[in-house]
Amino acid sequence: MADDKKSGGMSQLSEQVQASQAWSSIFRPGSIFRKGYSDSPRNRSYVIMNSVLYHLHPVKVKRHAVKVSYTLCLGGLSFFLFIHLTVTGIFLMFFYRPTAAQAWNDIQTLQTAVGFGLLVRNMHRWAAHLMVLSVFLHMARVFYHGAYKPPREFNWVIGVMLLQFTLLLSFTGYLLPWDQLALWAVTVGTNMMGFTPVFGEQVRFVLLGGVEIGTDTLLRWYTLHVLMLPFVLVIFLAIHFWRVRKDGGISGPL
Amino acid sequence: MTEIPEHLRKRAEAAKAKAQAAAGGDTPAGDAPSADSPAGTAPAGDEKIPSHLLDRGTAAADMPATPAGVPAVPVGGSGPDGHNQRLLTVVKSGSIQDTRATPVDKVHVWPHLLVAEFLAALAVTLFTLLFSIFVNAPLLELADFNKTPNPSKAPWYFLGLQELLTMFHPMVAGVTIPGIGLFLLIMAPYIDKNPSKRPEDRKFAISLMTVHLMFWAVLVMIGSFFRGPGFNFVFPWNAGLFFEL
Numbered sequence: 001m002a003d004d005k006k007s008g009g010m011s012q013l014s015e016q017v018q019a020s021q022a023w024s025s026i027f028r029p030g031s032i033f034r035k036g037y038s039d040s041p042r043n044r045s046y047v048i049m050n051s052v053l054y055h056l057h058p059v060k061v062k063r064h065a066v067k068v069s070y071t072l073c074l075g076g077l078s079f080f081l082f083i084h085l086t087v088t089g090i091f092l093m094f095f096y097r098p099t100a101a102q103a104w105n106d107i108q109t110l111q112t113a114v115g116f117g118l119l120v121r122n123m124h125r126w127a128a129h130l131m132v133l134s135v136f137l138h139m140a141r142v143f144y145h146g147a148y149k150p151p152r153e154f155n156w157v158i159g160v161m162l163l164q165f166t167l168l169l170s171f172t173g174y175l176l177p178w179d180q181l182a183l184w185a186v187t188v189g190t191n192m193m194g195f196t197p198v199f200g201e202q203v204r205f206v207l208l209g210g211v212e213i214g215t216d217t218l219l220r221w222y223t224l225h226v227l228m229l230p231f232v233l234v235i236f237l238a239i240h241f242w243r244v245r246k247d248g249g250i251s252g253p254l
Numbered sequence: 255m256t257e258i259p260e261h262l263r264k265r266a267e268a269a270k271a272k273a274q275a276a277a278g279g280d281t282p283a284g285d286a287p288s289a290d291s292p293a294g295t296a297p298a299g300d301e302k303i304p305s306h307l308l309d310r311g312t313a314a315a316d317m318p319a320t321p322a323g324v325p326a327v328p329v330g331g332s333g334p335d336g337h338n339q340r341l342l343t344v345v346k347s348g349s350i351q352d353t354r355a356t357p358v359d360k361v362h363v364w365p366h367l368l369v370a371e372f373l374a375a376l377a378v379t380l381f382t383l384l385f386s387i388f389v390n391a392p393l394l395e396l397a398d399f400n401k402t403p404n405p406s407k408a409p410w411y412f413l414g415l416q417e418l419l420t421m422f423h424p425m426v427a428g429v430t431i432p433g434i435g436l437f438l439l440i441m442a443p444y445i446d447k448n449p450s451k452r453p454e455d456r457k458f459a460i461s462l463m464t465v466h467l468m469f470w471a472v473l474v475m476i477g478s479f480f481r482g483p484g485f486n487f488v489f490p491w492n493a494g495l496f497f498e499l
Contacts, residue, residue: 047364057367060360066367073374080375084382104396111393122386129499130382132411143442143463146451153443160440167411174409181498183397184406188416192408192428200425212399254452 058245065250070145074138078166079237081131088124089226096176098222100215103178128170135166147251155243158236165233172225178218186213186221258344266341267303274304314340392498404483405496413477414470420485435466 017023018034027033031050037043045059064070095110095117097103110117139159142148148156175186190213194204209216244250303311361367408416418427438445446459453460478497482488488496 041362044362044364047368048362053363053368057363060362061367063359063361066361066370068370068374073370076371077374077378080371080378084379100397104393107393118390119383119386122389122391123382125391125499126385126389127382129410130378136411140463140467144453144460146456146459148443149446149449149451150443156443157440160436164436170411171409177393178397179392179394180397180401180403181392181394183399184403185408188406188408189412192412192415192419192424195424195428197425197429200429251451 056241058249061249062252064253070253071250072137072141074134074141078131078134078138081127081134082233082237084127085124085131086230088120088127091120092124093226098176098218100178100218103176103218107177107179128173132166132170135163139163142251145251145254149251151247152243152251155240155247158240158243162233162236162240165229165236169225169229169233172221172229175213175218175221176225183213186217258341262341262344270303270307274307311340394498405481405485407477407481407496407498410474410478410497410499414473416485417473417477417481 024034028050030046032043032046037047048054048057048059092110095114096106107121110121112118142156142159171186171189175182190204190207193207194200196203205211207217207220208214209220407413415428415432418431421427422431446456448456448459450456476487479490479495480487482493482496
């Protein structure tokens with residue numbers, strides 16, 4: 001009896017909530033959250049059409065396009081790893097100051113004194129390596145399927161740019177812990193870039209924010225890592241996804 | 255004149271015979287038309303088309319197909335119930351309509367694609383979570399400019415480049431080769447003019463890519479696992495591993 005009454009109260013409450021102005025202002029007309037979901041072709045379309053997912057996916061795709069054995073989910077996973085890295089990265093930003101005097105100590109404190117600090121830092125690092133790998137494999141997959149051929153030539157160009165931004169994001173993040181591994185890996189990397197013909201010295205100076213690695217480099221790479229490169233990457237991602245749809249969905253079977 | 259597809263012709267014949275049966279022979283529907291129909295409208299032999307319709311049809315077929323408004327139907331040839339219709343031609347789909355979009359087999363993104371994506375994301379999250387529980391990210395001692403570790407290595411994805419440094423001048427290894435490589439990679443769709451996507455038609459492109467990927471992978475492997483102090487070649491099973499992720 002009591003249970004019955006309770007569930008009756010609950011359904012009444014949910015009816016009230018769904019009839020409220022706030023609710024209907026949040027969910028668009030036709031949204032499955034307004035009238036409940038039952039499995040029908042119409043509702044299947046509404047799930048996409050009346051939600052933000054419509055920016056990413058069309059209502060229907062070719063049957064071939066949902067075959068996991070064709071895409072191996074690599075592009076989607078690269079994007080998901082980017083989101084994953086953004087979420088864990090924002091967590092890390094709360095506990096990190098990008099100066100030579102504080103950076104390493106902050107990481108040390110994060111790992112030992114902050115709840116889940118070590119775990120989240122681990123996840124950030126492993127997901128980053130995984131993202132480099134998955135973006136790379138995605139590129140190989142697209143090449144072997146010949147999916148860069150017309151009309152998708154330009155999306156391939158965008159994709160190669162995204163690969164480079166991924167590498168740059170990973171490389172700029174490499175310096176931030178300010179330990180021996182970070183310092184000397186970046187020394188090797190930037191020394192290499194210093195050999196750019198004609199304006200090599202200038203390239204190196206701009207990258208380091210000085211003649212050698214120091215606090216200025218750390219601040220510079222931190223800003224690149226948490227703000228500028230993700231910003232640029234998101235713009236290119238938007239173009240990449242938009243082009244996938246405008247070029248007629250993912251490429252067909254071989 | 256376009257060939258009339260077989261099924262359409264049969265359908266038209268059947269309809270004509272039916273109309274004839276209903277109008278010409280005053281028989282109630284359902285009776286066999288051949289038995290009771292008058293001799294004038296009965297087709298000769300086994301022909302199902304009434305002879306006067308057949309005559310009209312052949313007359314129309316013999317007429318030159320002029321577009322300049324010649325009445326296609328002979329005057330006075332009004333059919334049953336005042337209908338005056340005749341199959342002139344069948345316009346095949348695609349001859350004047352722009353049927354560029356051939357029908358494709360499609361499925362709803364929800365649930366077919368979204369479920370797969372969600373499961374993949376879940377699996378990767380689970381993997382990174384479990385891996386992070388058991389394996390810690392490296393944090394070596396504080397950065398020290400006076401203590402150069404031996405060997406000093408770049409991140410793993412740059413170790414192929416660092417490996418090239420042992421063979422070439424730094425400008426070649428660090429700038430020229432990766433620069434040309436990236437340029438060619440970007441230009442791939444404009445260089446590869448072969449329109450086919452089938453693997454058997456693209457043997458050259460596939461082998462070229464595979465050779466380069468393998469070459470690169472081997473360089474990264476050597477740089478990662480087979481380079482010890484002084485970036486000299488070592489075997490990891492003898493000298494140990496000089497590699498941090």
